[in-house]
Structure formats: structure tokens, C-alpha cells
Amino acid sequence: MGATETKLCTLTDGEENTVVLPSAQVVATLPHNITREAPLTMDMMVVGTGPECDLIVPDARVSRRHCELKLTRRGVVLRDLGSKNGTFIGEIPVMEAILPVGAVATIGSTRLSIALGGAPSLVRLSASERFGEAIGRSVVMRALFAQLERAAATSETILLLGESGTGKEVLARAIHAASPRRDGPLVIFDCSAVAPSLVEAELFGYTRGAFTGAVAPHAGLIEQADGGTLFIDELGELPLDLQPKLLRALEARQIRRVGSSEWRAFDARVVAATHRDLRARVAEGTFRQDLYYRLAVVEVRVPGLRERKDDIPALVERFLAAQTPPRALSDLPPNVMDLLLSHDWPGNVRELRNMISRLVIFPDLAREALGAALAPRRAEAVPPGRGPEAPSPVGAAERAEASAAGRAEDGLGALLLMQLHAARDAVIEQFERRYIAAKLREHGGNVSRTADAIGVSRQLVYRLIERYGLRGTERA
DSSP states (O other): OOTTTTOOOOOEEOSSSEEEEOOEEEEEEOGGGOEEEEEOOSSOEEEESSTTSSEEOOOTTSOTTOEEEEEOSSOEEEEEOSOSSOEEETTEEOSEEEOOTTOOEEETTEEEEEEEOSOOEEEEOOSOSEETTEEOOSHHHHHHHHHHHHHHTSOOOEEEEOOTTSOHHHHHHHHHHTSTTTTSOEEEEEGGGSOHHHHHHHHHEEOTTSSTTOOSOEEOHHHHTTTSEEEEESGGGSOGGGHHHHHHHHHHTEEEOBTOOOEEEOOOEEEEEESSOHHHHHHHTSSOHHHHHHHTTEEEEOOOGGGOGGGHHHHHHHHHHTSSSOOOGGGSOTTHHHHHHHOOOTTHHHHHHHHHHHHHHOGGGHHHHHOSOSOOOOOOOOOTTOOOOOOOSTTHHHHHHHHHHHHHHHHHHHHHTSOHHHHHHHHHHHHHHHHHHHHHHHTTTOHHHHHHHHTSOHHHHHHHHHHHTOOOSOOO
16 A cells, blocks of 8 residues: 555544544445445444444444444544454454555445545534533543533524543533523423423422322422423433424423413423434424424533543542542552553443442452453451461361451441441442353353343343343343
8 A cells, every 4th residue: 555545544633622524424435335434433333234334334244333433632442342254454353543545444244434624623622621520631532521511601592412431411400500691590300311201290390289299289390490400311212292382382381280271481491311312203293393403502522431431530530539537549549540441341331430439448359340351359467577366176167157247347347337328339349240141151142041031021131131231141
């Protein structure tokens, strides 16, 4: 290849908190020279056959989520996502590699390449590594902070898109705190936490006698947010029949309580969030297009933790400092940071936070939780000049029992230092991870047999596999 053919497509630093974004496309060439392409941005691009992918490739030998591409300062990083048929550059199978301009990667029967064209653009970065309680020194987070800093100063609706656990609620709180409405209420409504039959009454309120149990009039959450911000979380779960009513409320800035004919004005800024692909839901007919466009005045994507691993050390320090009592990196097992940086974190920041809590409480389980690469456990200290004493046969059973009880009390004592929900999550996640991993081993990694054996659906087993970074078979 010539010098031009091996040129790297990279992010480069601009002036005064900016980066230069090249104008580039990822081109997928299928058999018969059919091409598909998608612009390469600062966001991770997923390539595969699934409708949720950024570049959809109709190739029977390509997996649903086959590979991903990320534009970085080093170049375009190509990474296989555990595909069935692999990802190749030339004849060499790769798990992760830089894809230069002019080089060709092969997935199934499809060739992937980078095409440059047009003038580069400047992307503004925040001068700060914080936005409210959110922290991020990575380029992608500083670019997100810059967008939200500008949007927060307005009254426009904001739509936060991102996987579960990425911190969308933290960002919504930061938007409110940075807005002119900061002195007003921040009201949070989670569409997934309320039964569909009750969503209308929760959002819009109701009059006395509107339904059985409505013994007094009640202001809905939209009214309660008057003068402040209404954060609608998990918007993708909003029932289809209520979407026109929400759209009208946003357009007219008026609501009508259930059981009433009176229209009531409200003045609230709306921030919404979802982990769903709303564009795909619009195409499926399960989400109204007009509501989507009304909410997506400012649409931003919150990156997954695997896209911003530069932020992991700072996040770990934050989570350790929030422990009771505050902890430091030295309180974690040795070499743990290397393992934290190598993990993909399907549960994102929430998973990392819970992992740190587990490692503080159960440091002996670090090997099982993060892999077998941890350094050997440190031996317990022996006073100078003395070797370990041989145990006396008299009372050995009593001492062993007391030791076991002490260990149990120590574990419970650590849990008691946490709030109930955090302690419960730590114990449940530890159990689920060990249980599912053991059952998958027992059934040779077969998801169907594992699901049948433990009496749950395959979909639940798949979700647990993804949540805990385990491995099973049967995936395309």
C-alpha cells in the first residue's frame, strides 16, 4: 500500500477546548457491490444485522451485533463483539485493531472500509470534567457536557438516549441545577415503575370520584413540576394510548385531570430519557413520530462506560470516597484497576458502582467477580521474630466455629455500613452472578438448557449473561 492508503482517520486536538472531527464514512460493501454506509462520529458505531445497529448489514454470515468502530486519537478502533464468524483484516482474525483508511475488514461476506470526504468539523468540549454530579475527563463526555451546558440555559425539551446504567438521571439533575429553573421543583416520573393503568392519573392528576379510591382531588406530576423541571424516565415504556395526551400537554402547556373538563396551565421544562431506540419504535408504530420530534428538540446520546474507559479511575475514586467510612484504592485487592479497565461493563456506571461496593465488602471474591488475573492474596502478617503457631488440638473446633462466626459478622457489619437498597443489590448481584455462572458451566454454556433447568425464560438468562459479562452459547 502507498502512503495515502495507510493514512489514519483520527480525532485531533483543536484550539481552546475543541477537537477536529474528520468527515468520514464507514462503507459496507456486500456481494454484488451493494453498499451501505453510515457517518463516523464521536459515538461508538455498532455494525450487524440487528435493527438497533448503527450500520445494518443484511448478510446471513454477519451476527446481530457483529463489531463496533470507535473514532479515537489513535485512529478508528475496530473491535469484534464475540461474533459467530469473526472479524478479519486481510486473512488475520482480529479481536481489536486499528483500521486505516484504505484497509479492508471482512465480516461474513461483507467488506468494511473507511472513506474520507468533505471538510472536517470542530466539536466543542467543556472546559470542566464535571457537570453537576456527573464526572468525565474523556473526550466523549466533555463533548456531552458542552452540549448540555448550552442546552440547560434554555427552556427547550431535552431527550437523553443511552443504555441502562449510564447515568441519565444524574445528568437530568445536573441540567435542572444549571438551568434558570434551578429554584423550582425537580419532579421525576419513571414510566417503567408504574402500572400502565395508573400512568395517566400519576402524570395528569385526577378529581374526586374519578375512579374507585379517588377520595380527594390530586395534582399530577406535571402540575407538581410547575416552575421547575419534569424528568420523564424510561419514556419508551409510555403506553401508546397516552402519547397523544402527553403531546397535547407539551404543545398547549395545559393538562386536564382525569375526570375533569377543566384545562389547567402549567409551566415546566421537560427532560426525558430512555434506553430504547425510539427511531426504531417509531418505524414499528409503537411510538408516535410527532411526540418523538416534540421531545427531541435537543437530543443527546449518553455513552456507555465501555466507550469512556478513561473515566473509570475517577469514577472508582468517587465511589470509594462515598463509602462509609470513606475508602481509597489501597482498600481494594491489588491489581484490581487493570481488571476494571479491561471489563466491558454491560451494566455501565451502575454496574461499576455496585462492583466497587462488592469488592469493599467481599474482597476475597474479587477473583470470581473480575477474573482470575488478580495477584495472590496477601498473607496475614505475622509478628516479627515469630512463626505461625501450631494450633492446639484442644478447642480447635470451638475456635474454628468462632472464626467462621466472626467472618459472618464482619460481612454483615460491612453490609450494615450501606443503605438498604445498596446492600441488597450487592448481595443479590453476588448471588446471581455465581448462580448463573455455575448453571451455565453445568450445562456446557447452553442457554436453553440452563433456562429450562432453573425455570426461567431464555431472555432472562441472556440479560443476566450480558449484565455480568458471562458467556453462553447459541448467540448468532
